[in-house]
Amino acid sequence: MIKQAEQFLEQCYKELGKTEAELRARTEAVTQEIAETGSYTHTYEELEYGAKMAWRNSNRCIGRLFWNRLEVKDQRHLGTEEEVAGALQEHIHEATNGGRIQSTISIFKPKTDDGEVKIWNHQLLRYAGYETDEGIIGDPDSVALTKKALDMGWEGAGTPFDILPHIFHIDDREPVWYDVPEDIILEIPLRHPEYEWFRELNLRWYAVPIISDMRLEIGGVDYTCAPFNGWYMETEIGARNFADDFRYNLLPVVAEKMGLDTNRNSSLWKDRALLELNQAVLYSFQQDGVSLVDHHTAAWQFQVFQRNEHKQNRQVTGDWTWLNPPVSPATTPIFHQSFEDRMDSPNYFYQKCPFS
Ligand code: ARG
Numbered sequence: 001m002i003k004q005a006e007q008f009l010e011q012c013y014k015e016l017g018k019t020e021a022e023l024r025a026r027t028e029a030v031t032q033e034i035a036e037t038g039s040y041t042h043t044y045e046e047l048e049y050g051a052k053m054a055w056r057n058s059n060r061c062i063g064r065l066f067w068n069r070l071e072v073k074d075q076r077h078l079g080t081e082e083e084v085a086g087a088l089q090e091h092i093h094e095a096t097n098g099g100r101i102q103s104t105i106s107i108f109k110p111k112t113d114d115g116e117v118k119i120w121n122h123q124l125l126r127y128a129g130y131e132t133d134e135g136i137i138g139d140p141d142s143v144a145l146t147k148k149a150l151d152m153g154w155e156g157a158g159t160p161f162d163i164l165p166h167i168f169h170i171d172d173r174e175p176v177w178y179d180v181p182e183d184i185i186l187e188i189p190l191r192h193p194e195y196e197w198f199r200e201l202n203l204r205w206y207a208v209p210i211i212s213d214m215r216l217e218i219g220g221v222d223y224t225c226a227p228f229n230g231w232y233m234e235t236e237i238g239a240r241n242f243a244d245d246f247r248y249n250l251l252p253v254v255a256e257k258m259g260l261d262t263n264r265n266s267s268l269w270k271d272r273a274l275l276e277l278n279q280a281v282l283y284s285f286q287q288d289g290v291s292l293v294d295h296h297t298a299a300w301q302f303q304v305f306q307r308n309e310h311k312q313n314r315q316v317t318g319d320w321t322w323l324n325p326p327v328s329p330a331t332t333p334i335f336h337q338s339f340e341d342r343m344d345s346p347n348y349f350y351q352k353c354p355f356s
Helices: 002-014 020-037 044-058 081-099 141-153 195-199 234-241 253-258 269-287 295-311
Strands: 072-076 103-109 115-119 129-132 135-138 166-170 174-179 188-189 202-207 212-219 221-223 345-351
Touching: 002 044, 044 072, 044 103, 044 212, 044 345, 072 081, 081 103, 081 174, 129 141, 135 141, 135 234, 141 166, 141 221, 174 269, 188 269, 195 253, 253 269
Parallel strands: 072 103
Antiparallel strands: 115 166, 129 135, 166 174, 188 202, 212 221, 212 345
16 A cells, blocks of 8 residues: 555645655655554545546546546545435535536545445436336346345336435445435436427436446545546437447337338448437437537547647556447547557546445
8 A cells, every 4th residue: 555655646746746845745644654554544635636637547438638627525524324325415416516517526435444335326316227027117227226226125116217216335334225305316308309209208318427336546545435427428328328229228219210111220220210319319418408518529528638648748548449439439530549558546446246
C-alpha cells in the first residue's frame, strides 16, 4: 500500500501544482499512518482528484473529455443503513438536476479488515426482470437481482419497467432493501419524430445511468461503494438495452411496425429498425430537455480529449472494442485508431457479485 500511495500522491500533487515540500510532507505523514494503522485517510482534495483521475483512466469510456467536471460527494462518515440509503437517494436527485445531468460520484467508507459497504444493484436505477411462464417481463439483465429482491420481501408491480429497490449490505450485517421514492426518478417516455405508432409501444427509459457495483481504487485504498454517473449516449439505450436479443429484444417488434421484410437478412430490417430506435431515443430525450449525447458528437468529444491529453504529455489508454459505438462505428474516427489497453491507477474495477 505504501508503494501505491506514494505513486498516487506524486502524480496527484504534481498535477495539482503543489510544491515538492508539500508532497514530501504528505508522503511522510501517509507512510507513517500506514505503518501505524495499516491504512490511511485521503484528504478531500485527494479523494476528489483521485476519482477524477480514475475516470480519466477508464479505457472503455468515450465520455472522458469531461473527467475534470465530476461532482465528488464525500460520504465516508456514514455508518448506518438509513444514512447510506438516504445518501443514495440524494445522489439520484442531485445528479438528475431536473434533466441537466450532473456527473457525480458518492464515495462511502473504504474497505478495511473490519468490513465493507457493498451495493448489490448494478445501477441505482434499473428495471426489474421477472421470469414467468410466458417468458421474461422487464429487463432480462436484472433477473437474478429481482429474484433476490422478491425473496427479501420486495413486491414489484410486474410491469416491464419497475425500478428495482436499492439493496446493499454494511460489514457483516444482513443486507437491506429500500424502495426508491418515485418523485426523484426521472423517466422519458419514448416517441419518434415521424412514426406516430411508436408511442404505443409504451417504451420508457430512466434519465441517469448510475453504475453502483464497481470498486474505485485510489492510491491503494479500495472504495467498494462508490456509485458514479455521467449521462447517456443514445446507442446505449437504442442499440443495446432495447435491441440486444438478450435484453428487451425490440428489433423484430419495431421492424414489424415499420412494415419491413423480416424474412430476408438482405432487407436490412435489423439495421433500419435499429436506426429508428436510436432516433426515437435522441428525439425523446431532447424534447424533454434531458442530457444525452449522440455517438457522432461523443466520438468528436473523445478526439478533443485525446488532443488535450497529448498536450499534457499523457498517453490516452483505451479499449477499442468498447470505445467504438455499436451503431456506424466506421463513421467515427475511433474506428480508425488503435489504443493501448493498459489499466492505470486510480481506476474503476469490477468486483465479485455479492450474491449468487
Ligand atoms: N450502458 C449502460 C446502460 O445502458 C450504462 C453505462 C454507463 N454509461 C454512461 N453513459 N455513463 O445502462
